[in-house]
Amino acid sequence: MREPFAQRAQEMGLTTIEAHKGLFTYADMYSEIAYRQLYTGFVNIDEAQHPTDGLPSPLIAIYTRPTHDVDFKYSGYVSDFYQFIGNEVLCNGVRESIQQVGLPIVRENPILSWDHTRLRNEIIIQSSQTHPQAGDVLPVMVVNNSYNGTRAASISFGISMEYNNDRTIFAFSLGELRQVHIQNSNTEVRSAITTYMNVFSDGIADMITQSFNNQVTEDEMLAVLDLIEKYGAKRRDAISTLLEELQPSSAGMPSSWQIFLAIVRYSSFETNLNMKRLLENAAESVLIIPPRMYDVLEQIQ
DSSP: OOOOHHHHTTTTTOEEOTTSTTEEEEEOSSOEEEEEEEESOEEEEOTTOOEEEOOEEEEEEEEEESSTTSOOEEEEEEETTOOOOOHHHHHHHHHHHHHHHTOOEEEEEEEEOTTSSEEEEEEEESOOEEETTTEEEEEEEEEEEESSSSSOOEEEEEEEEEETTEEEEEEOSTTOEEHHHHTTOHHHHHHHHHHHHHHHHHHHHHHHHHHHHOBOOHHHHHHHHHHHHTTOHHHHHHHHHHHHHHSOGGGOOOBHHHHHHHHHHHHTTOOOHHHHHHHHHHHHHHOOOOHHHHHHHHHHO
């Protein structure tokens, strides 16, 4: 059975603030967080008639702020058994693994949720392929983490393309490494990155070509758009507009690649990180993934 949060705080990388009972903090280049043990209340009275904390509750309060000169704000709570991993700790492990594989990092695109409890960091790697339908395609490692337990720490494999002078980034859910695999395991991460780079070199071009050549039926297209509508009618309308720009209805039914590109183009500007992931899942569902690429990505898990 996992030990309570307070007993695991130091090994998880949190700093214990001795002057404040049950307070644990962590800060890095992305944000700062403080966890505060919640108690049952001021129920015990000592000999000097001063109230003291009651029993620890199974809940830990979350307070976050973007920088040191901004006040902390309450951002929810986690259970006493929550497993913490710092954003920079996680990202550094991925950076080190990429560099040890021998690949330079082109740039990073960190995205924080409004309450600073969730991070998505898109690490673009220099190992491009040029494809006639997609232009310059770069591999991406997408690091996700949460401080509120809404998502486990994870590393996803993806692709990056330029579209109308904007960078469009997509992450596969297939082959995603979750916290149970990546915690304190740089060897596994390096192995997965190496495997992914082989998949990228051998399979991405085929995936794009096959998806571009696969013309969908009207029913297939409507099924995808109906799925998008579950996430909001405005999102469906916006993606339909992008799809019309890529493939006017007068020119016939679009390809799987065009539907994929329309969804990913829209999701690149989505600020809600939960919604961004759902849109990527919808986009992934229309791709034609070569069997050998599918098999290898599945094995990474």
